[in-house]
Amino acid sequence: MKDILQKIENKEAVIGVIGLGYVGLPLCREFVRGGAKVLGFDVDPKKIEAIDAKKTYIEHIPDETIAEMVESGLFSATTNLDRLSEPDAILIAVPTPLNKMREPDLSFVENSCREISIRLRKGQLVVLESTTYPGTTREIIKPILEESSGLIADNNDFYLAYSPEREDPGRKDFTTKTIPKVVGGYNETSLQVATAVYKLAIDTPVSVSSCDAAEAAKILENTYRSVNIALVNELKMLFDRMDIDVWEVIDAAKTKPFGFTAFYPGPGLGGHCIPIDPFYLSWKAKEYGVPTRFIELAGEINTAMPEWVVNKVMHALNDKGKAVKGSKILLLGMAYKPNVDDDRESPSYKLMELLNKFGAEVEYHDPHVPMIRHKREYPQYYGQESVELTKENLQQFDCVLISTDHQAVDYAFVCQHADLVVDTRNCCEDAVVKA
Structure with a gap:
């Protein structure tokens, strides 16, 4: 743990972000602005082509921002998942939709974790940002990551955390950087590493006792809004x-x-x-x-x-x-x-x-x-x-x-x-x- 914390403090740690959409791309922007090297991953080659051309595909993130990120020398993007072994921290920001039966569809998350697992190396941090139900990181993500890698989270072979996205496209009064970031670790060492990573990009990381608590916090935020909107409807x-x-x-x-x-x-x-x-x-x-x-x-x-x-x-x-x-x-x-x-x-x-x-x-x-x-x-x-x-x-x-x-x-x-x-x-x- 001391090694990765030292790399993070020296801004030598490479941050990987899977999913370069409305959540992942702003996250990359803030890490780059914080001086961290960022490697973005996405299965859509059109997004990678746009980034390479210094062009945006999200309206509220202008071309100038993409150009600033690329020209800094700190940001690049790829569809090549074999490069997942390169980052010291991998943040997963992929969709978590409902299926036709209105049940959770975690296929995008699970597939991302399988791709990470076959390349996972000792000392890496994996953080799920996608919104999900309490228990997902512990019950679904951890076993998948351990299955092919042979690494064990309980032994601190790798670090595991959950930190829900709080992105609100178009908002002017708060940004990805200034919105407090809830972080829950699988264990205390994972929490320390994840919090240190987010301090590179976010003003106020907010630590909670577990991944489950962080997952529940995000669900509470959105359920609160859903219930109150239903009331006025x-x-x-x-x-x-x-x-x-x-x-x-x-x-x-x-x-x-x-x-x-x-x-x-x-x-x-x-x-x-x-x-x-x-x-x-x-x-x-x-x-x-x-x-x-x-x-x-x-x-x-x-x-x-x-x-x-x-x-x-x-x-x-x-x-x-x-x-x-x-x-x-x-x-x-x-x-x-x-x-x-x-x-x-x-x-x-x-x-x-x-x-x-x-x-x-x-x-x-x-x-x-x-x-x-x-x-x-x-x-x-x-x-x-x-x-x-x-x-x-x-x-x-x-x-x-x-x-x-x-x-x-x-x-x-x-x-x-x-x-x-x-x-x-x-x-x-x-x-x-x-x-």
Whole structure:
């Protein structure tokens, strides 16, 4: 342990990052800025080609940042997994989706660990960053790493930790560097090594007693948001029946300086965390015979929101004397949140699918998503391009459905020229059906 701690202190340790997406690439950036040598790994050759060309593929990380990283001489990226033996610390930041049965799919994590295991050398640190249920690092990751390597974590042949990502694309007030980083080690020596590594890039590592505690902390963060968003979504549907504006109610409630945190309704949940992570915990809870009623109920409400929104669109068109079948609908926003190009798990895809099933012709506009990239769940929309937001284009649609509240969109212009606007984000006041 003294050897690797000395290498870390001298900034001689090489940091490997598996997965160069919305989590992995910002992590690489902060380690490079901290003076560490970083080797990135990804199975997508297009990402490696972009990095080699000093070009970005994530909107909020500009070309200049990629160029800065590469030109520093500290950062390189590869698809060659044989080089996993080179880093002193390997951080895993790969997807942890749900399968069709809404059960945890750890295949990306497991495959990454198998690749590490056959190359694992004594003294390396392996850290999982992907969100998962408590017990994953200890029960799944550790046995895989030990299986092919012949190394034993309990003997400190290698070090093992869990440190959940807290990336929030597009956020201005906090960065990867300034967001406190929870770190849980498999044992005390693993915790010391992992904490020392993260101090190279992160201002405030926060140590907890175990990998399980760190895994549970991340699940708690996202379950908290899921449950509270479900609450306001349910109240939105109730207040709609009561002819009360839920947005006005929230604005009034949040004037209380204590005891209330504002959450806002929407057309469904998006991103790679809140729609998925709570189900990891509810799945694991079954092993212990403990019902997770809040999580299950929140999931039911949030996943049902796209259908509720589509129903509002159908009624709004009906009031105009039109059927949804054959109507032309413009979806405003494919990203799951404002002002970013991140469309992972975006409810806009479900809205588009539902409207298509009812016979509507759906196009979209999103200044941050010029073309729809390949989606495992919605391959049929690959290659569809954003339409220009002009007066003439708006007038040809029977309905404009606002799904994402991007600042770059002029919503007053939309309401002025669209025949019908259904607003799920409280963007407009004129000629609007709130949904």
